[in-house]
Amino acid sequence: MISFSRRHLIGAAAAASTRFILPAAAQNESSPAPPASFSFDEVIRRAQELSAAPFDSSASKPPAPFDALDYDAWRDIRFKRDQAFLAGANGGFRLETFHLGFLYGRAVTINTIRDGIATPIPYAPALFDFGRVKNDKPLPVNTGFAGFRLLFPLNDPHVYDEAISFLGASYFRFLGRDQQYGLSARGLCVEAGTAKESFPFFREFWITTPAPGGNQIMIFALLDSEATTGAYKFTLTAGPESVIEIDITLFPRRSGVKFGLAPLTSMFLTGENDRRVRDGFRNELHDSDGLMVHTSAGEWLWRPINNPHNERISSFLDINAKGFGLLQRDRAFQSYQDLDLAYEKRPSYFVEPLKDWGRGRVELIELPTLDETNDNVVASWTPDVAPQQGAAFSFAYRITAGLEMPRLTPNGRVVNTFEAPARALGSTEPLNPNARRFLVDFAGGDLAYYLIDPKQVQAVVSTTRGRVTRTDITANPHIDGLRAMIDIVLNPGETTDLRLFLRAADRTLTETWTYLWSTV
Secondary structure, eight states: OOOEEHHHHHHHSSOOOOOOOOOOOOOOSSSOOOOOOOOHHHHHHHHHHHHHSOOOOOOOOOOTTGGGOOHHHHHTOEEOGGGOBSBTTBSSOEEEEEOOBTTBOSOBEEEEEETTEEEEOOOOGGGEEOTTOOOOSOOOTTOOBSEEEEEEEEEETTEEEEEEEEESTTEEEEOOTTOOOOOEEESOEESTTSTTOBOOEEEEEEEEOOOTTOSEEEEEEEEEOSSEEEEEEEEEEOSTTEEEEEEEEEEESSSSOOEEEEEEEEOEEEBTTBOSSOBTTBSOEESOOEEEEEOTTSOEEEEEOOOOSSOEEEEEEEESOOEEEEEOOOOOHHHHOOTTTOGGGOOEEEEEESSOOOEEEEEEEEOOOSOTTEEOEEEEEEESSOOOTTSOEEEEEEEEEESSOGGGOSSBEEEEEEEEOSSOTTOOSOOOTTEEEEEEEEESTTGGGGTTOGGGOEEEEEESSSEEEEEEEEEETTTTEEEEEEEEEOOTTOEEEEEEEEEETTEEOBOEEEEEEEOO
């Protein structure tokens, strides 16, 4: 697996191919049947038929002059707000399309559904303000679009903000109130973390006309790739914490494929636990700073994300896991000091199955990067048994976009992770390169109760390799919580998985901090 620029990945990840056109159903000329109401069943039927056809891997590119645009010139092409679709039909959502260009060369068909009838949106230059881009050649009405976005008054009843966008491959991003774009979701991962990784893409979309003034809208999508086709139903509910419920039916083109379900993609360059890459005045740069897993046993796991020296894959085995997500916990502007990019407002995405997922694993992939424009973190659910060729494979889940999301931390939560040499400051004792000290701050839950006497609290520590030589618990009044310290010694060239949580008597006080450390 390689790291891609976030500017480029969603446009260039999938090799483009010509649109698949299904044959029209035969009609009785003497008594034509009334058109059937478009539904998810129709998308499933198309996905199944598409899976039986050979995959077209031929690449395409935008028509001239749009094939020669750089990123900034392409971004200069703006959809005209007064041309928005769905506007006037309701007081809620408005639909805008993205123009082809730059790396977004694969045209997708975008339809709207009204009264059960699906109607394609025809391409028209009048929909766009082309800015600096000059084009004197007319483009055909079947030129298509690169993707689309839906606007909704998320933050102000009188202002339409971007609530969700689909652009490039199977990527989509959505927001709740007071949030700014950061991480992305994907429709599917195929062979992620291997040299065989490929990127499925959405060929066609159908957007329903929502109820007047409503905050919920339904989107259907047809996915295609060499490995599988798929029918998708997205139900977006926009609000302070926006939620998408996703129903999916896949039709694998071959067996034995490693699929990553409900994948999330993010960026981590540097943070308080990983200072390998420094960036001037900004102490931290990340869209997400940790992976959270809610296990079937009810345990909450927190794994701080790293920017490793080499690609790293971590697996959290489970049966019917209750959820996982990539979270941005650090909400302090002082941590980032970025007036333009507002990393403290990047949303967290948390995935929860709507049906049992069976036996499998939450997989975390971390890739090394030296650039904050690279999405170098992927989290997904991988089933133990790969779906079989030709057999329909269905699953469903919801994703919530939020900021603090307190329901995910019913007990104390990890708020900081620090690494340091395993010796006291100013000590003259020899520095052991195979020893490390970890300082973990916990806050929330009932931890403030123990500030006056932290000796009532026990640090429960385990490690898969090495030995823990010292532990300590100290009150941290700055966070109304406690700081746990662990010293560990590991043999050269080994890797260990550390686990830590706090307990008072027989009562668990916090989530479980888990961390991968290596002397390699």
